[in-house]
Amino acid sequence: MTDSKQQLSMKDRARSLVGNQTSLLIIVMIVLAGIFTAFSNGTFLSTGVFSTILTDWGALILLAVGQTLVVISGGIDLSVGSTVSLSTVVAGYVLVKVMHLNSTLTGSAAWGPLAIAALVAVLTGLVVGAINAVLINVLKIVPFIATLSTFGAAAGFAIIISGGMPLQGPTDFTLINPIRIPGIDVQTCDTGLLSPMVILMMIVITGVGLFLHKARFGLYTYAIGSNAFAARAAGINVTRHTAKIYLVSGALSGLAGFYAYVRLGGGSPSSGAGMELYAIAATVIGGASLMGGIGRMWGTALGTLILFTVQSGLLMTGVSPDWKQIVVAILIAAAVAVQTLQKKNGAR
Amino acid sequence: MAGEVIYEVRNVSKHYGPVVALDGASFKLHAGEVVGLVGDNGAGKSTLVKVLSGAHDADGGELFLDGKEVRWTEPRQALDAGIETLYQESGLAPHLTVSQNVFLGREKFVKGIFGKLGFLARKQMESEAHRDLEAVGIAVPSSNRSVAQLSGGQRQAVAIGRAVSWAKRVIILDEPTNHLGARQAGEVLHIVKAAKAKGLGVIFISHTLPHVLEVTDRVIVLRLGKIVKDAPTNLFDGDTLVAMITGTITELPSEKKS
Numbered sequence A: 001m002t003d004s005k006q007q008l009s010m011k012d013r014a015r016s017l018v019g020n021q022t023s024l025l026i027i028v029m030i031v032l033a034g035i036f037t038a039f040s041n042g043t044f045l046s047t048g049v050f051s052t053i054l055t056d057w058g059a060l061i062l063l064a065v066g067q068t069l070v071v072i073s074g075g076i077d078l079s080v081g082s083t084v085s086l087s088t089v090v091a092g093y094v095l096v097k098v099m100h101l102n103s104t105l106t107g108s109a110a111w112g113p114l115a116i117a118a119l120v121a122v123l124t125g126l127v128v129g130a131i132n133a134v135l136i137n138v139l140k141i142v143p144f145i146a147t148l149s150t151f152g153a154a155a156g157f158a159i160i161i162s163g164g165m166p167l168q169g170p171t172d173f174t175l176i177n178p179i180r181i182p183g184i185d186v187q188t189c190d191t192g193l194l195s196p197m198v199i200l201m202m203i204v205i206t207g208v209g210l211f212l213h214k215a216r217f218g219l220y221t222y223a224i225g226s227n228a229f230a231a232r233a234a235g236i237n238v239t240r241h242t243a244k245i246y247l248v249s250g251a252l253s254g255l256a257g258f259y260a261y262v263r264l265g266g267g268s269p270s271s272g273a274g275m276e277l278y279a280i281a282a283t284v285i286g287g288a289s290l291m292g293g294i295g296r297m298w299g300t301a302l303g304t305l306i307l308f309t310v311q312s313g314l315l316m317t318g319v320s321p322d323w324k325q326i327v328v329a330i331l332i333a334a335a336v337a338v339q340t341l342q343k344k345n346g347a348r
Numbered sequence B: 001m002a003g004e005v006i007y008e009v010r011n012v013s014k015h016y017g018p019v020v021a022l023d024g025a026s027f028k029l030h031a032g033e034v035v036g037l038v039g040d041n042g043a044g045k046s047t048l049v050k051v052l053s054g055a056h057d058a059d060g061g062e063l064f065l066d067g068k069e070v071r072w073t074e075p076r077q078a079l080d081a082g083i084e085t086l087y088q089e090s091g092l093a094p095h096l097t098v099s100q101n102v103f104l105g106r107e108k109f110v111k112g113i114f115g116k117l118g119f120l121a122r123k124q125m126e127s128e129a130h131r132d133l134e135a136v137g138i139a140v141p142s143s144n145r146s147v148a149q150l151s152g153g154q155r156q157a158v159a160i161g162r163a164v165s166w167a168k169r170v171i172i173l174d175e176p177t178n179h180l181g182a183r184q185a186g187e188v189l190h191i192v193k194a195a196k197a198k199g200l201g202v203i204f205i206s207h208t209l210p211h212v213l214e215v216t217d218r219v220i221v222l223r224l225g226k227i228v229k230d231a232p233t234n235l236f237d238g239d240t241l242v243a244m245i246t247g248t249i250t251e252l253p254s255e256k257k258s
Ligand SMILES: Nc1ncnc2c1ncn2[C@@H]1O[C@H](COP(=O)(O)OP(=O)(O)OP(=O)(O)O)[C@@H](O)[C@H]1O
Pocket: B016, B019, B020, B021, B039, B040, B041, B042, B043, B044, B045, B046, B047, B048, B088
């Protein structure tokens, strides 16, 4: 009916928001790395600092993955950081107070209890996700307020359950340490990126990314964020799908809580504090729109990488880490400003 | 020439808070029939559409499909029963491509285990969407283009094409000629006639009265949420239809004579 000569060319594709955003992110990465390398006399990227930060902050990747789904669907999940704290504490509580295990149990002997910790942490995250889903879908509270309440409640319960102190329990640090490859010296080659937990996170990000971009789960997520009325009118059960998204975000936060448990050898009530800011930052820097309908998993991966780069860069260049939050704040503002500009220029 | 009653509405009401949008509306739609639904802005036409499509739950009244009472709580149920709807406000997701919109809610999956996990057969849906839209007389630019990049008329065309290509029993078109140029509007009327010829029941809503007079078999006039007239189209002309809509007359001249 409306015939048109317009054809989708490669140029159109390259001009699309995703194309713009990705190339921009890579440029930002290179520029940041360049600055840090210059100011750290070349030590940046040549030492294990980056992998140390990855180890410290690995949980963030999982939160950012979940946040990406939520943001694309047009929502927001502020509860993720507190959920990390709560789930790591509940896992610690079960191992230490219920099973009466302590930190003398290490190495592979700790694997059994750690499996229980993983299960408990993920279940805890699912509970928070379910509460978010009920608040949003049944009580019709907007996601910002709903997850703000669970953010507060989860943080409170984390302190109450732990008594405000870390619950030290069994762990196996080889799970977060670089895998030792025979014949390769850890000092000269940074294998920190290859700890079992990091590999697990890479699998999760790839898996969720595939479901987001190639499967019906992702299609419905975009559809709801793009036009919830149209999604429902097309026969999508919007309530059920939204619930699934918050459950996934909760479960990933729980998994991040398990990661925090392994890394600290116990459940600390402050281990997730402030992480929601960085999870949302990674997502938004990665190109997702808080208006919904827009975002990419590899954008988020790059956004997370930029945050890691900033943190390790500040560390290497001797700048006080107190500047980190400020730099992140600037990055968020810049990312959103770029999105707005791109929209104005008609790029999508 | 109209066949059996497909869809029947009995005494349907709908309030939005204090606003009474529909007040005891009843009518029947037959197979192979085009019913025009007219009325002023705010008369309740789109509200009736949403009740018929399952987007809104009515406060009272009953719906019958093929003589059996039905109750929709989700649009999915009406879609599965063969009722397709073009909504007045955008029923498309702008960030999705044309083919994703056409197949939304009815995706095709790849074969095997990945298909069971929900992995989509994107290429297949793209070519089928293109083919299906062309079959109803709609040529859209590449079906892997995002809807936000289409013109208003192109979007409307995609939405109409989607509704027409999936409809099995009933097709509800809420102001389908909106955003369309004269030629494209003419093509929509052609599509409506083709749907009717296939034996579908069509509900056609428009403020463009010549279109209503041209394409419909029967006209239902809504005023302030009430059906004030339900009569064969040939009893109306442009003037009586306007007068009926605005309420300056309540009976057709032909009725007075008899
Ligand atoms: N979501 C809503 N919330 C509150 N009131 C509504 C809503 N939708 C419609 N209304 C009201 O219900 C009445 C009927 O509206 P409706 O959209 O059905 O009219 P319409 O006949 O389709 O008008 P138009 O020709 O302008 O499309 C109006 O008074 C309108 O203000």
